[in-house]
Amino acid sequence: MAKSARRGPYFCGIDAAMDVVAGKWKPLILWELNNYGTRRFAELRRGLPGVSEKMLIQHLREMEEDGLVHREVYRQVPPKVEYSLTEQGVSLNTALSSLGKWGTERMRRMGAEKVPVSVEDPVG
Template sequence: MGGRGVGARRTGPYFCGIDAAMDVVGGKWKSLILWELAERGVRRFGELRRGLPGISEKMLIQQLRELEEDGVVAREIYREVPPRVEYRLTESGAALNAALEPLGAWGRRRIERIGADRVHV
């Protein structure tokens, strides 16, 4: 289960709903991108990159493309000079993010239990 290789597109068959969901959010960055967009709303590329310390430009581009292909992130290009590109959650992306909220709550309880510090951005 999990992420795709570069250029690979998985469309099933899936073993279960978790398998299908993990195909969309698998890996370290996708769920964090969804969280950033849900918490902060519409974001430009540079804003997303600053909000996700440690992600490379190449990785952010790849992850955004895959999330867009999966219909959970929408990209809007404004014909300006210089061009402005904004990203937002789609209705499906907002529903996916809501489905991840219990997982986030579980993670916060784990952080408290093991005494791990959170990264503040």
């Protein structure tokens, strides 16, 4: 099990789950890695318009500590770092897919705009 900075106590399972996906960007990072596979930092940043470099670094570190994301460092010049989902990350993304479908339906009912993505959105 990955070392985690957060260890409860938790009120319920939802509380424990929200602890690792808290914030706007973590679920979107999970979605990006799930749908596009292993990504370098710059690719993740381009895929998440509006995220700051500082916030992306912070969330990736926390997600790595929580065992959701694997960080692979290649010892080469120039340095290369890739991020991918762990088994736990894939499992959490699967759990979040129902929430994504609910959100897509809500957007439809509200007539809310959707930010265009480069490939078909598998959740909506």
